[in-house]
Amino acid sequence: MTSQLGLRERKKLETRAAMSHAAWKLMIEHGLEAATPDAIAEAANVSPRTFRNYFASREEAILDGLVQRGATVLDALRARPADESPWESLAQVLPSFAAGFVGQRGDIAILMRAVADNPAMRAQHLVTFELVHRQLAELIAGRTSTDAERDLAPRLLAAAVSAVLRTAVEIWATGESDTALPDLVREGLTQVRAGLPIHTAATT
Structure with missing residues (x-):
């Protein structure tokens, strides 16, 4: 049975x-x-x-592959050593998984246009990223003995990581950078972890 x-x-x-x-x-x-x-x-x-x-819709079907690939990323994070810091686990896993999670550059550019042009697609895209964000926050909470419902830290870290991934993919997919996607993700994580060290331009 x-x-x-x-x-x-x-x-x-x-x-x-x-x-x-x-x-x-x-x-x-x-x-x-x-x-x-x-x-x-x-x-x-x-x-x-x-x-x-x-x-429930074609939009859900189109984006379901991203949800399923996101689950493999979460599995890889769960497999990291229990005593490893969340930042280190993210830095080890996300860059190497980024290309496989996202897919072909041209395909993602087409997806981005569809999301921009179609309200239903845009709404489902937000639902998809919210699902991944919530699962990541719960995973981080589990590794840090915090509560994803009540504590800021796991939700903030998950939000920061989601922002890094989304921004890196947008820059990469639109061809605004020749840098490979894994390197963009790695750079984004490094900058956010360092507190976004953006300095005011010197004046004369």
Whole structure:
């Protein structure tokens, strides 16, 4: 019975991943308007009803891959030594996982345009980042014996890290920097950890 349940759950995860991949591919290759629920279902070889059972909207399906990849980053953070500081764990994990989490530069540029142009996509994008932020805050709280609901520190650190990732991805995806994404993330974490040492320009 346990093995049957395990197989059933794996099949459900595979179905969900197939629909999310199809949704992402349709948006990247043909534009957001082409990624309708029916088109996603057809591309994933499932029924429209199956799509509705898994996702509330096409926007959720498109961004679900980012949510799942975010979970692998959190797993990598959980696997770090228990006595390691949260900053050190983040510095060790996030730069190396950044490229795999985000994907291709051109694809992310397309996503950013879709988020900017479509209110529903923008709202789902915010929901996605809020979910990752909340999970990261809970993880940090668990490693620091704090409470993610009541204490500032884990939530502030999670917010700072989310800001670093979002800013690094935006700079990288728009081609405003030739620096590789992992290096941008590493630099961002270093600057935030140092208290953002921005100095006033000297006057003559």
